[in-house]
Amino acid sequence: MYNATSQEVPLGENGTEETPAIIRIDHLTKVFSSKTKTVTAVNDVSFEVKRGEIFGLLGSNGAGKSTLIRILTTLLSPTSGQAFVDDYDITKDQEKIRSIIGVCPQNYTSDLELTAYDNLEFYGKLQNVPDSLLPDRIMELLKMAGLADRAYMPVGTFSGGMKRKLEIVRAFIHRPLILFLDEPTIGLDPEARREVWQQIMMLNKEHTTIILTTHYMDEAEKLCGRITFVEHGRIIALDTMENLRKLIPAGDLIEIGVNHMDPRAEEAIRKVDLVNAVTVVEHNVTISATNGSQVIPSILTVFEKYEVPIISISIRSPSLEDIFIYLTGKGLDGGNGDGNEISGPGRRGPP
Amino acid sequence: MMPGILKSGVAIFRRDIKKFLSNPFIIIMTLLMPIMYLVVFGNAMGGTLTHIPVGVVQEVPPYNDTLLFTSAAYQLNHISQGSQSDAEKLLDVTIYTDEAQAKRDLADGKLSAVIVFPSLVSNDNAVRVYVDSSDSVTPSLVEGAINQVLQGLGAKNPIIVDKIYGDIKYIQFFGVGVIMMAIFSATSFGGGLALIKDRENGIHEGYLVTPIKRTSIIMGIIASGTVRAFIAGFTIFWIDLLVTGIILQSFQDFLLVLLVIFIACVGVTSLVVSFASRFSAQQEYQSVIAFFNLILFMTSGAFYPVIGMPGWLRWITLINPEYYGVHALRSILLRDQGLSVIGIDLIALLLFSMAMIILGVVTYRRTLE
Numbered sequence: 001m002y003n004a005t006s007q008e009v010p011l012g013e014n015g016t017e018e019t020p021a022i023i024r025i026d027h028l029t030k031v032f033s034s035k036t037k038t039v040t041a042v043n044d045v046s047f048e049v050k051r052g053e054i055f056g057l058l059g060s061n062g063a064g065k066s067t068l069i070r071i072l073t074t075l076l077s078p079t080s081g082q083a084f085v086d087d088y089d090i091t092k093d094q095e096k097i098r099s100i101i102g103v104c105p106q107n108y109t110s111d112l113e114l115t116a117y118d119n120l121e122f123y124g125k126l127q128n129v130p131d132s133l134l135p136d137r138i139m140e141l142l143k144m145a146g147l148a149d150r151a152y153m154p155v156g157t158f159s160g161g162m163k164r165k166l167e168i169v170r171a172f173i174h175r176p177l178i179l180f181l182d183e184p185t186i187g188l189d190p191e192a193r194r195e196v197w198q199q200i201m202m203l204n205k206e207h208t209t210i211i212l213t214t215h216y217m218d219e220a221e222k223l224c225g226r227i228t229f230v231e232h233g234r235i236i237a238l239d240t241m242e243n244l245r246k247l248i249p250a251g252d253l254i255e256i257g258v259n260h261m262d263p264r265a266e267e268a269i270r271k272v273d274l275v276n277a278v279t280v281v282e283h284n285v286t287i288s289a290t291n292g293s294q295v296i297p298s299i300l301t302v303f304e305k306y307e308v309p310i311i312s313i314s315i316r317s318p319s320l321e322d323i324f325i326y327l328t329g330k331g332l333d334g335g336n337g338d339g340n341e342i343s344g345p346g347r348r349g350p351p
Numbered sequence: 352m353m354p355g356i357l358k359s360g361v362a363i364f365r366r367d368i369k370k371f372l373s374n375p376f377i378i379i380m381t382l383l384m385p386i387m388y389l390v391v392f393g394n395a396m397g398g399t400l401t402h403i404p405v406g407v408v409q410e411v412p413p414y415n416d417t418l419l420f421t422s423a424a425y426q427l428n429h430i431s432q433g434s435q436s437d438a439e440k441l442l443d444v445t446i447y448t449d450e451a452q453a454k455r456d457l458a459d460g461k462l463s464a465v466i467v468f469p470s471l472v473s474n475d476n477a478v479r480v481y482v483d484s485s486d487s488v489t490p491s492l493v494e495g496a497i498n499q500v501l502q503g504l505g506a507k508n509p510i511i512v513d514k515i516y517g518d519i520k521y522i523q524f525f526g527v528g529v530i531m532m533a534i535f536s537a538t539s540f541g542g543g544l545a546l547i548k549d550r551e552n553g554i555h556e557g558y559l560v561t562p563i564k565r566t567s568i569i570m571g572i573i574a575s576g577t578v579r580a581f582i583a584g585f586t587i588f589w590i591d592l593l594v595t596g597i598i599l600q601s602f603q604d605f606l607l608v609l610l611v612i613f614i615a616c617v618g619v620t621s622l623v624v625s626f627a628s629r630f631s632a633q634q635e636y637q638s639v640i641a642f643f644n645l646i647l648f649m650t651s652g653a654f655y656p657v658i659g660m661p662g663w664l665r666w667i668t669l670i671n672p673e674y675y676g677v678h679a680l681r682s683i684l685l686r687d688q689g690l691s692v693i694g695i696d697l698i699a700l701l702l703f704s705m706a707m708i709i710l711g712v713v714t715y716r717r718t719l720e
Contacts, residue, residue, distance in 0.1 A: 107553040
């Protein structure tokens, strides 16, 4: 169904309790079975997405993010459990759901031989946008994507960023209530990523709930109100960025560059008040400490005592990546851990 | 140690063999093709014509049957073809009392030949044979059979053969079939392959999340496939006329040809699309399509009259849209017959299309599973 005007939805602040849920997922499981093996891609997942928020699904490759999105967008049916998109049951009211969602899949799905205009027109017709409104809507979207001057060029001639922006506005052609973006900036250069981010924020301002999957921490930090970590098909954390930070017992991370680290100094730092952990990797000493700025003078004293010259020093709040590593014991891109490492704190956890 | 050139060669060999063995479906299809050629092609092409429907009639007056007529009719009906063990009747003889009626049935395609035996008062005692000459095999077989019977009876009557559609060359007989082949090729590359390429390239994933219905997808693809197939069929039709020298008899025939080509396109395209809707990989689809192309073309009667095929193969022709297409086009182009003859072909094609469209819609996967 095409909504000629934007929905009048009261926009609560992201993550606040008063906003009603637009997606409810209840013990959802998806198992893929073949002759040789069975893979549980989504494992007993339950959460809610609030109306108007940008919700981030974060996890490494193969964590189950795309499967979850495909279930919510009616492309796959769940093995068990329930999910509701704007009160419609994903196993019964697929047709209704398809008319209120916009989806930008991970892979490019535009027809490369057709022009940008033709691609948008095709989707506009599939989404039942009235013919009288369609040409204006297409030009509006092309302007939004900064592609107005390329409207009549085949999509095959577009750069990766241009194609991605076209796909995002295409998913928005019928002003959906909910926009699903599966890895929207994968493979894009930094500038193209920033442009896509701006576009996403702009669409969210039009009262669209946005669900995006990504394995880029900065992307989730920049865009999402609430973030959930997905690992091996399970939700391992879900909260606002601010609350997720509190999960790490060590409040701040102090990084000190040195030429050579004295083991005695390392031992002495561990004994300093409020210091939770010390890791030395080559010329880098990482100290996690509660209330880091207050601890720095005591640490500097230790370095002086053991005559270890300091090359650089920095203090920062833990990033989303640090939280992820803390929770899973592995980085998002690397994946040096295996299934056994999911539980239990990671290598930068408390000693 | 293995020299570099050999090592990399072996690496490529191993990779190819691994890929080959990992897809048993393709292996089976590759083996099936030559077997198909052996069984279907061998039977469809080399088969001996049997059960050729012929009408026999006695010239009047007098109104009672001559001895020549009754003996010849009996013997014609009992000529066998093939070896002793599985001998089949060459001719299926129907006795007519009205020469005009027999000729009408010949014109309508119900008979392949009408044999008129002379009356007692005939001047030249000639046996007149009117034979459907739209294929090159039947006339000589019928004429040979009559000669054999007359000799056996010791009758010295001359035979006058009238090839009712003139001397039709094999290329004219065969050319009509090529039109159907063009339709099949166009639609398997157009409608069917386009569908699978879209699925392979993920374009389907993009539009399956829109409210589009399965019926719309299948109908849309069949419609576009039909247009492509029609263009191909229509083009080859003109080329066929030029190459084989067939002359269209009337404007009405031209319109009928267009109608037949169009309906055949709908039939063949819906068959191909309904199959394509189940495949997700080009390679598998192509091997199946090559198989279909072969079996449908061979059993369409394009090469050789369907009547020459063994019974089991003729069953395939019953559900082969190309058979009805070839039959209808031949009826119009070579025999100048009209709707009364090709009507049944058109109905069969439409029923077939309808069944295939339903099959395509029902089997089309609306999800990615």
